[in-house]
Amino acid sequence: MIEDNASAIKSYQWLVAMCRRWLQIREGGGIDPEELSGDQLPDWTSVERLAYAHGVEPLLFSVLTHETACGAPVPEALRRRWEAAYYGNRLRNIDAVGLLGRIAATSEARGAPVMGLKGPAAIAGVYGDLGLRVMADLDLLCHREDLLTVTRSARAEGFTGGQVYVHHVLLEFGGPGGGYCEIHFTIQDVIARREAFIADAWLRRTQVLAEGVSLPVMPLEHQIVFDVGHMVNHGYEMDLKHAMDLAGRLRLSRHEIRWNVLFDWLAATELTRSFWLLVRTLEQLLRLPLVDSCDGEPSPEEISAFADQLMDWSASLGLARPFVLAPGVRRRQTLLSQGLYAWRRMCPPLVALQAARDIPTRARAAADLPRYWIAVVTDVVRRSSRGPR
Secondary structure, eight states, X not given: OOTTHHHHHHHHHHHHHHHHHHHHHXXXXXXXXXXXXXXXXXXXXXXXXXXXXXXXXXXXXXXXXSGGGTTOOOOHHHHHHHHHHHHHHHHHHHHHHHHHHHHHHHHHHTTOOEEEOSHHHHIIIIIOSTTTSOOSSEEEEEOGGGHHHHHHHHHHTTEEEEEEOSSEEEEEEOSTTOOEEEEESSOOTTSTTHHHHHHHHHHTOEEEEETTEEEEEOOHHHHHHHHHHHHHHTTTOOOHHHHHHHHHHHHHTTTTOXXXXXXXXXXXTTOHHHHHHHHHHHHHHHTOOOXXXXXXXXXXXHHHHHHHHHHHHHHHTTSSSOOXXXXXXXXXXXXXXXXXXXXXXXXXXXXXHHHHTTOSSHHHHHHTHXXXXXXXXXXXXXXXXXXXX
């Protein structure tokens, strides 16, 4: 348990209430009329830490600028910092989405289609404002055989270097502001029948507009399945940024979602139970309905237990030693799992190594494997020395 856990949880609950207000404002309805009285006010230092750790500073500024939320008793200095976070994030995302659009257009012109994942798709589908969604990096999905073409399109826009991971190649932006681009050639292992899932996503690929920039993305139903798989892959550690991605899609796009397609793919990918656990927990936290009831949901006791653990973890984000979700909920980084991860990194598709190091032929990529193995071992040892994340 973290130090002064009750105070941190109160601060997290205040952030959740503000996220609920943002959703209500976004869908054009009335906001929750509750006012935070003096004895309910959170510790603002804790709020500031959690807002940054959860990636919702710009969203909080958006709520505070709305006329019906102006009475929220936030210290003026903190308001100004969140305002700076919003405008700084907006400028970064204008550049990032422009980069992504150019990489996608160049790759498409070279016969290598791509799809934007996570942040870029959420900006267009949920937030409608480039300043509201914090993005740590750019994420693209391409066909494995197109990996070299897509990485070269990214390099033409200023990305350099290249590291191979199990599902993607990571490039670093050499221009102002830095940043990373993850070019995925497959998706998470926790998504069962992923090849069929990806094939259907390519078949139904669509275009969205992010403030005038056209981006190719997965269909809405596939985005939701991918979001659930992403959170399961990270041990159900659902920060508010990713929680709002999921809640926003389910609530704001409920009339556009083809629910039969969504439930069919959740069943096919074996993510149905995880979906309901995350959704019902979100509903409990946000106090807003997201999806109608359905058979096969987790029990109320299971949802309540998970919500309590998630709240402890969420309230500890940004601390040196954050709370760890219990076994059975969080997939622990055992020695076996670390070993399997290292082994898979040691045996990458040659096209991934070729793309990461911009090697002209696969024969040369094969000759470069010993140097690559040394780099992987060094990286795994460095990561292991950090302990559990």
